[in-house]
Amino acid sequence: MIRFVMAAAVGVALATPALAQTKTVAITAIVEHPALDAVRDGVVEALKAAGWVPGQTLTVEYQSAQGNPATAAQIARQFVGKRPDVIVPISTPSAQAVVAATRDVPVVFSAVTDPVGAQLVRNPDHPGGNVTGLSDFPPVEEHLLLIRKVLPGAKRIGVPYNPGDANSVSLVGTIKALAAKHGMTVVEAPANRSSEVQGAARGLVGKADVIYTALDNTVVSALEAVVAVGAQNKLPVFSGDTDSVARGTVASIGFNYFEVGRQTGQIVARVLKGEKPGDIPVTTARGTDLVVNPAAAQAMGVTLPADLVQSAKVVGK
CATH class of the missing domain: 3.40.50.2300 (Response regulator)
Structure with missing residues (x-):
């Protein structure tokens, strides 16, 4: 404490x-x-x-x-x-x-x-x-469209989350509904505590085309573990919050x-x-920013579209 x-x-x-x-x-x-x-x-x-x-x-x-x-x-x-x-x-x-x-x-x-x-x-x-x-409440649909722009062939969205967090359970439900609307499916990866996040991320390898870390505090507190899994397996990681982009995710639209x-x-x-x-x-909350991290994208085997980078409010290194 x-x-x-x-x-x-x-x-x-x-x-x-x-x-x-x-x-x-x-x-x-x-x-x-x-x-x-x-x-x-x-x-x-x-x-x-x-x-x-x-x-x-x-x-x-x-x-x-x-x-x-x-x-x-x-x-x-x-x-x-x-x-x-x-x-x-x-x-x-x-x-x-x-x-x-x-x-x-x-x-x-x-x-x-x-x-x-x-x-x-x-x-x-x-x-x-x-x-x-x-x-x-995050702009989830914009996040999915962002993933689709960067990875047009992505169909399976891996979502690590804490099933004991009512906020996260509700958000996963929203992600599922919007993903279906855009021809995508959600692969859930439960993690009840921060120490379980890396294992949850590893469990998505081969099952998901991309990892999406929503606004789950358990996951965000262990984000570096998710990013490491993404880089090791060329599995791109997108985030629901823009602060996570500087910590190694590919991109986000958020507050x-x-x-x-x-x-x-x-x-x-x-x-x-x-x-x-x-x-x-x-x-x-008001205001949304596009933040991208070309170096993180490259580490995960992704090249960001030039127009996306040009339109970003913040471009990480």
Whole structure:
């Protein structure tokens, strides 16, 4: 379990009376990896921009569950006991743990693909209660079209995922439906923990034409193992998040997760200013970027189309 606290200074003079009172925000994530870390940092940056400065007018506590749902529940109970002004759980398992632990402490979740399927809210437009947040439902169909553009003959999409993560199960269902629409099939590769991800990826060799790592935190936390399998077997790996491209996947269309965090932080700021979470609709992250990694593609036996590379927002090396 990793923890850091940004302690608030006492007696700080502020230009804005509405922000004169120091606030406390508790942030937790199911695991540490670049995308979720970027969300956390984006939240803090947005709060700073809104006038709550860490170490002056804002106390921020962060804890990671290191991939363990039981630890996530423990962190949730601990945070609730401290009664912060807002708890920000990042990822579906952490959000489920926090929402189960409190009905009155304000909760603003982030990086949750399917808030309704995860039973965090019943109605995203009118969440009610103490919960709201931001969904990062990915542009799955665009991902499949991207795979088809790079690999026109790809028919079998290998998808490693954690079957114990409701978010991932829902997403795999979406991938199956959209894949069928485009004449593709999905080959599932279950992995209940990070240590099982490499074996799941190896199990796709000879069974899939391409590997697609969706927004599954168990898989993303062990992404390098998937990339290694892809390079060793000339099995191209595409990702559901753009941060993974720099870590070795071929390409992705997705969100800048620091911006996802900033958008989440703007919601948190509204709650700190007095709005009730239940009165704030759940929103979906804005903006999608095409990111490609020609070197990773080459290592996996793929040549990216020139027009695709030219249209990318970021080209890795």
